Amino acid sequence: MNKKVDVIVVGGGACGSFSAMTAAKLGAEVIVCEEHKEIGVPEHCAGHISISGLKRLELSLPKKVVENEIKGAIFYSPSGKEFTIRCSSPVTYVINRQLLDKHLATLAEEAGAQYLLESRAESFLLDSNFVKGVTIRRRGVKETLMSSLVIDAEGCSSVLLKKAGLQTLDRSMVVHAIEAEVDQVKDIDGDMVEVYLGRKYAPDFFVWVIPKRDGSAKIGLAAKTGDPREYLHRFMHNHP
Ligand SMILES: Cc1cc2nc3c(=O)[nH]c(=O)nc-3n(C[C@H](O)[C@H](O)[C@H](O)COP(=O)(O)OP(=O)(O)OC[C@H]3O[C@@H](n4cnc5c(N)ncnc54)[C@H](O)[C@@H]3O)c2cc1C
Incomplete structure (x- = not known):
């Protein structure tokens, strides 16, 4: 696939899917690249989140996602x-993080975002210091995706940022x-x-x-x- 879309989101975690949903609802053509073959797996989260935060995001969760109320x-x-x-x-809620990520991905897909699973973004495509897309490895095959905007939602790994020489997470906070x-x-x-x-x-x-x-x-x-x-x-x- 050598395609140009409006927005590429790197990472199908909670932040990636929420961004993808928001952009798709605004009418953008969105692709989400997720390196794993299943959204939400593996899980790295205790899932303790604030109810007022969810309200601010205007997110209501299906019953099966909420494991307890605190x-x-x-x-x-x-x-x-x-x-x-x-x-x-x-x-606060105790949520099942796998199910939360899957729920958000479903909302993003319903809004029109397209998910590419087993697709690891390897680097930004740069043109005159502007990010114009990403190179991905999808099921072993290298591909190029062009976009007007790239949203880096790869979590704390910051691999793409590091490769591009951009500011990464402060490791002393890790x-x-x-x-x-x-x-x-x-x-x-x-x-x-x-x-x-x-x-x-x-x-x-x-x-x-x-x-x-x-x-x-x-x-x-x-x-x-x-x-x-x-x-x-x-x-x-x-x-x-
Ligand atoms: C043990 C533990 C417990 C925690 N408990 C809580 C808690 O109770 N409450 C709370 O609010 N927070 C908690 N956190 C923090 C919380 O998990 C993170 O803040 C949250 O997951 C960040 O979401 P994210 O979408 O930014 O990143 P992530 O959830 O890390 O998602 C990133 C996604 O991007 C994918 N990805 C990464 N790089 C690439 C790439 N190059 N190409 C394609 N895909 C890529 C990954 O596979 C992943 O699916 C906890 C963290 C840990 C480790």
Whole structure:
């Protein structure tokens, strides 16, 4: 395919599909390149998102996407002190991130965007320092896509930006994260998330415990230094 469209979106994650939907609704011809063969897979997200944020985006979610509604959080300090913020009604959703990404991609397709799966954007096409499109590798074959606008929604990898010599994500802000889904978690409040602070749990970040309606919980953490797997293992063994 050597084609020219109005907008190419690199990445079929939440931001990519939302941008694609918005551009398509405005009448643009849009192509989304997603390197994986299935939207939303693999998943890298705990899926804890603000309800007011969704309202601002004018997004309503199908029931199957929402795994729980959360009213607040319990914070645990490094010395074990507890601090609770509880609202009278839900303030956040726990969503299934795979299903959210699929839902947004469906909305974008319904608005007219075209998805190319297994299509990794490899570099920007530059003409006199202007981005005129991307080169992609689609199911092993190299192709060129031209466009008036390229939206880089490749997430934190910033590969295209780096290749083009543009400003990338500040790596000092990057943390390494890990998460597990655990069944039959006891002694947690079903509509509150738990946050554990302190170097012994997760240096420079925190541990989260996010309950789902079915009695399971997403337990994860991020840290700037050390091995997140070790921290998670330790946390799950010594959960206070
Ligand atoms: C463990 C963990 C837990 C998290 N928990 C939360 C949370 O609870 N709440 C929250 O708000 N945020 C959370 N986040 C952050 C959240 O996941 C990201 O902010 C969000 O996914 C960013 O969305 P995105 O669409 O920009 O990028 P991504 O979701 O990373 O999507 C990028 C897409 O682009 C594709 N792609 C990348 N490069 C290319 C390329 N060159 N060509 C084609 N396709 C490409 C990828 O395959 C992917 O599908 C968490 C992150 C992690 C790692």
